[in-house]
Amino acid sequence: DTAVSQTPKYLVTQMGNDKSIKCEQNLGHDTMYWYKQDSKKFLKIMFSYNNKELIINETVPNRFSPKSPDKAHLNLHINSLELGDSAVYFCASSPLSTSYEQYFGPGTRLTVT
Amino acid sequence: GESVGLHLPTLSVQEGDNSIINCAYSNSASDYFIWYKQESGKGPQFIIDIRSNMDKRQGQRVTVLLNKTVKHLSLQIAATQPGDSAVYFCAAIIYNFNKFYFGSGTKLNVKP
Numbered sequence: 226d227t228a229v230s231q232t233p234k235y236l237v238t239q240m241g242n243d244k245s246i247k248c249e250q251n252l253g254h255d256t257m258y259w260y261k262q263d264s265k266k267f268l269k270i271m272f273s274y275n276n277k278e279l280i281i282n283e284t285v286p287n288r289f290s291p292k293s294p295d296k297a298h299l300n301l302h303i304n305s306l307e308l309g310d311s312a313v314y315f316c317a318s319s320p321l322s323t324s325y326e327q328y329f330g331p332g333t334r335l336t337v338t
Numbered sequence: 339g340e341s342v343g344l345h346l347p348t349l350s351v352q353e354g355d356n357s358i359i360n361c362a363y364s365n366s367a368s369d370y371f372i373w374y375k376q377e378s379g380k381g382p383q384f385i386i387d388i389r390s391n392m393d394k395r396q397g398q399r400v401t402v403l404l405n406k407t408v409k410h411l412s413l414q415i416a417a418t419q420p421g422d423s424a425v426y427f428c429a430a431i432i433y434n435f436n437k438f439y440f441g442s443g444t445k446l447n448v449k450p
Contacts (some may be wrong), residue, residue, distance in 0.1 A: 229381075247363040266425060268382065281436045315381050325372055325431060329381030 228252050229330035231316050237336045238306055245302045246333045248316030255336075258327065259291060259300035260315040268315075274299055275321075303335075312338045350447040357415040359444045366409065368430035368439070374444070377391045377424045381445060385413070385426075415446075423448045426450035 229250045238244050250257060258281070259271040272291040273281035279291070286303040303310060313334050317327040351357045363371075369390040375384035388395045388402045395402050401414040402412075411428050425443040 266376075266443045268427060268429075268436040268443075270440075273436065281438075317381070325370065325387065325429075326384050327382075329383065331379075332381050 228304055229316055229318055229328050231330040231333050233333060235334050236329075237300065239338055242306050242310060243302070243304045244299055244335070245307060246314055246316075246335070247298070247300045248330055249298050250318040250328070250330075251297065252318055252320075252328060254318035254320050255296055256319045256327070257293065257296070258317040258319075259299065259301050260317065260329075262313045262315060262332070264273075264312070271275075272293065272299075272301075284336060296328075306335075306337045308337050311335055339449070346444040347442075348445045348447065350449060351418050353418060353420060353448055353450050355418055356414075357418045357422070357446060357448075359413045359415075359426050359428075359446065361407050361411040361413075361441050363411065363428075363430040363439070365430065365439070366406070367432050368409075370433045371402070371404060371411050372429045373400075373411075374427045374429065375422075375424045376427065382427060391392065418446075418448050420448050420450060422446060 251310045256275045258273045262268045271285050274293040276296050277293045282292045290302045293299045313332045316330040317328045372387045373385045375385050376382045386397045386402050388404050393404050399416045403412045425445050427443045428441045430439045
């Protein structure tokens, strides 16, 4: 009965590889987000989708591409991984794009070697 | 731009005492604020929010105070419990522009 789930939980890969992180929410929410949290716990929003439409697209390298096949899923694909991409990536959802009461997933720890 | 900061990176309190975690923001256009709690190994958890047309909001054992004049936000936790031990973040949001700015977090340690 997990509300927001992410896979994988851990991801170790080499520089230059392409990887994807998946997120699913079963809360019936309309809006989903991707966040990046660095080693100093600093949290930064990357993207937000509302009903499969991109509504927030912060300044992130275009190697990061979100994809929302339906409103319950928001995946993050990263091309040509770099060392600086190492972080914990959190997916979140909220009922509406106008509501910021977000429910976060458990995070995916990405390590690029 | 926006910077959101927390005055103390680590706060230690005795169980049963009240805790106060502070946050400063720089952009006066911020009109919505959220406090999150993040336990070790977990994602952030929404605690309480406040809009800029309010200066105080209370939840269960938590109170958020907003002082727009000095661009300061605080989270008060009453009768702090060991389960309150976590990192607490504030976020300042410019609502109509969907702009989010997060602080770096304060770690709260509750001593039994």
